[in-house]
Amino acid sequence: MKGIFITVEGPDGAGKTSVIERLIPMLKEQLVPALVSTREPGGVRIAEEIREIILDPKNTEMDERTEAILYAAARRQHLIQVVLPAINAGKVVLCDRFVDSSIAYQGVGRGIGVAEVADLNEFATEGLAPDLTLYLDVPAEVGLARIAQNKERKNDRLDQEKLSFHEKVRAAYLTIYEQQPERVLLVDATQTINQVVAVCLDQIKAKYPTVFK
Structure with a gap:
């Protein structure tokens, strides 16, 4: 039996990591197949x-296309070592981010182009798409305010971008949602974390x- 590939997407500050951390034990307890939880880039x-x-x-000197290529390279390695073996073994894969992130952040946020980033990732993934994507939607200003309030979070290079960049990213995600409902x-x-997890x-x-059992 082929497994199931589920991804969780969202702008910065949407609470993906916290939601996934709470979802994992619930899914492990209730799913009949084994659950593999992982993240991108990484894993x-x-x-x-x-x-x-x-x-x-x-x-800071990193070129936009260099960034997009690095994301695709990390995705390829992760796919070969984690995602595909798990799916082929009939497991459920829950992944924090996938190609939609590259479309939103590099394709639209960086202005490289949706088609260009899609083609790059088509090569990297050999056309693999998630079976289900949960898109956690939050206005850019709300997400950035959450990040600013989170004392434990280590700010990364993308956190340094202006509000306009994050607004473009959210708009791109909403377009993906509208095109692939x-x-x-x-x-x-924007709900409480317990409500979002539920x-x-x-x-x-x-x-x-x-x-499910």
């Missing part, structure tokens, strides 16, 4: 090292009722 040694280069605040489900991330869990259960 394996090579991809984690690329992540450090991309997000290091010191790397059969895959992308929008979750209002909605995400309900959406997954509704989409795949037969894989």
Whole structure:
């Protein structure tokens, strides 16, 4: 049996990491297949090292296309070592970010172009797309305010971008949602974290009722 590939997307400050951390034990307890939780960029040694280069605040001279290529490279390695083996073994993969992030951040936010970034990632992933994407939506100013209030968060290179950049990213995500409603489900991330987690869990259960105990 082929596994299920679920991704969680959202602008900075949407609360993806916190939501995923709470979802993992709930899904592990209720899913019949095994659950593999992972993240991008990262998930394996090579991809984690690329992540450090991309997000290091010191790397201000990084070119936009270099950034996009590095994300695609990390994605490829992660895909080969983690995602595809798990899917082929019939497991459920829950991944923090995937190609939609590159479309939103590099394609639109950086202005490289949606088609150009899509083609790059088509090569990197050999056309693999998530079965379900939970998009946590939050206005850019709200997300940035959350980041500013989070004392424990380590600011990265993308956190240094202006509000206009993050507004473009959110607009790109909303376009993806409008264009692919059969895959992308929008979750209002301005709610409390408990409400967001509950909605995400309900959406997954509704989409795949037969894989729950």
